[in-house]
Amino acid sequence: MRRYLQLLWIQLRASLATAMQYRVNFIIDGVMSLWWMIWTLVPLAIVFGGRDSVANWSFPEALLVAAFFTVLRGIIEGAINPSLATTGDRIRTGTLHFVLVKPADGQFLVSTSQFAPWKVVDILAGVVMAVIAFDRLGRWPSALDLLLCLVLLAASTLVIYSLWVLVICAAFWVVRLENLAYLFSSIFDAARWPLDIFRGWWRIIFTFVIPLGLMTTYPARAILGKLDAQTALAALAGSLAIATLSRMVWLTALRRYTSASS
Amino acid sequence: MRRIVRAFPTLLRIGFAEAVAYRAEFVIWMLTTTMPLVMLALWTAVAREGPFGRFTQADFVAYYLAALIVRTLSSSWVVWEMNQEIRMGTLSLRLVRPMHPFVSYTASHLAAIPLRGAVALPIAVILLLTVGNHVASDPVVIALLPLVVLSAWILAFVAGTAMGSLGMLMERSIAVWEIWMGLFAVMSGYLVPLELMPRWLATAAEWLPFRYLLGFPVEAIIGMADRAAVLRGLGIQWLMIGAATLISAAVWRAGLRRFEAYGA
Numbered sequence: 001m002r003r004y005l006q007l008l009w010i011q012l013r014a015s016l017a018t019a020m021q022y023r024v025n026f027i028i029d030g031v032m033s034l035w036w037m038i039w040t041l042v043p044l045a046i047v048f049g050g051r052d053s054v055a056n057w058s059f060p061e062a063l064l065v066a067a068f069f070t071v072l073r074g075i076i077e078g079a080i081n082p083s084l085a086t087t088g089d090r091i092r093t094g095t096l097h098f099v100l101v102k103p104a105d106g107q108f109l110v111s112t113s114q115f116a117p118w119k120v121v122d123i124l125a126g127v128v129m130a131v132i133a134f135d136r137l138g139r140w141p142s143a144l145d146l147l148l149c150l151v152l153l154a155a156s157t158l159v160i161y162s163l164w165v166l167v168i169c170a171a172f173w174v175v176r177l178e179n180l181a182y183l184f185s186s187i188f189d190a191a192r193w194p195l196d197i198f199r200g201w202w203r204i205i206f207t208f209v210i211p212l213g214l215m216t217t218y219p220a221r222a223i224l225g226k227l228d229a230q231t232a233l234a235a236l237a238g239s240l241a242i243a244t245l246s247r248m249v250w251l252t253a254l255r256r257y258t259s260a261s262s
Numbered sequence: 263m264r265r266i267v268r269a270f271p272t273l274l275r276i277g278f279a280e281a282v283a284y285r286a287e288f289v290i291w292m293l294t295t296t297m298p299l300v301m302l303a304l305w306t307a308v309a310r311e312g313p314f315g316r317f318t319q320a321d322f323v324a325y326y327l328a329a330l331i332v333r334t335l336s337s338s339w340v341v342w343e344m345n346q347e348i349r350m351g352t353l354s355l356r357l358v359r360p361m362h363p364f365v366s367y368t369a370s371h372l373a374a375i376p377l378r379g380a381v382a383l384p385i386a387v388i389l390l391l392t393v394g395n396h397v398a399s400d401p402v403v404i405a406l407l408p409l410v411v412l413s414a415w416i417l418a419f420v421a422g423t424a425m426g427s428l429g430m431l432m433e434r435s436i437a438v439w440e441i442w443m444g445l446f447a448v449m450s451g452y453l454v455p456l457e458l459m460p461r462w463l464a465t466a467a468e469w470l471p472f473r474y475l476l477g478f479p480v481e482a483i484i485g486m487a488d489r490a491a492v493l494r495g496l497g498i499q500w501l502m503i504g505a506a507t508l509i510s511a512a513v514w515r516a517g518l519r520r521f522e523a524y525g526a
Binding site: 024025028032035036038039042043046047049050051054055180182183186187189190193196197198199202 | 303
């Protein structure tokens, strides 16, 4: 365990060093984050300019969902995307072998190989949005609700990461998948809205197939104290299940990879 | 010029063959245009209790389905292509050919239109079947619709080549494109119909090119723009295409000097 923490630290430091070299990028990325935040807020402001509530969500509550969306997008683009996006290329060109021969878990090495530290700006922007939302609500969450919300956000990250690993595993079978990554992020865009605006089979898809609802709506409900324990437990169990599944698929895919090329 | 005219059909054939060869990627690329559907879900939820502005639920359905069609037909990925080729140096391959690279880009993008049409057609059928009484009924407007969408395509493409050429002048030219896309999303009516936006934003949108890439064609399709408005919009589209062409040519020329200076 300690060895892995050390490894994580080394990889993080390497990414930080790289990021420091391109300081101008920090400014560009910062501006871009603010830019996309406004982008998120414009429709929200217009909708709630004409309505008090939509699908039983008031403006501050919907703002919370948008805040969690921004935080999660920061995590995805800062910690998950950069390393996993290059894995597809490694699989295609065979350089994944250089990773696999190292004396540590392959999945760990692959998923920590690169970070984009500047994306912290996104996470901060999301936190600011959440604070504004609670300021508007005029009350602050209880410690327990906050804790549950953080646990659920961690579970969301786990789910996103696992889905990504599953996408990567597809690269062992189909060769090119840059577009698949785009598809993933464009679908994730739907998570900026509360799940309740979707009806019928949309909601079923966004709850069970691509659990967007679980990612942003449940944490928002949790921090508002509107999530019952049963749903929370189900969400946690679901995220653990998908994490296990992705790990198993990764191991299977890896066995196939090694036997095919060496 | 005559050489280009002779070569063009071949370029189109190559472009079409490429589009067919990478059809799976193409379909996935098209599927990434989910935003109008998400906005559709949102706005129908909003309009469930009653119309928003003058938009009823059916109006929103017509608006976003039309937006999906226009986006499918007229978006352009030429920036990505140029950016990649400039960074990898493979642009040189296009430069040694005896015609302007913009010609070959144009051909390959034009050639993808049949496939894009194949994606857009079912959406158009759904649009007509579900909210058929919310589309343009003026025969002149209907006759002008293909031209309006084509003009939007040309404007997007030319603006794309301008930003793509920037790649020769600056390292992170893709950031310019991202800013452009952010502006596009808000100012074109892609996320929210321009009519529903605050007055000052809607006025600003009148003067920016983004509205003429999406919002204006969509309004024409769903019959929210009358004959005069459509003709006026077409005029503005072509003024902007003219301006964008000049900018694109200037950036290209300036960039090419830099690019050649690399020794490529």
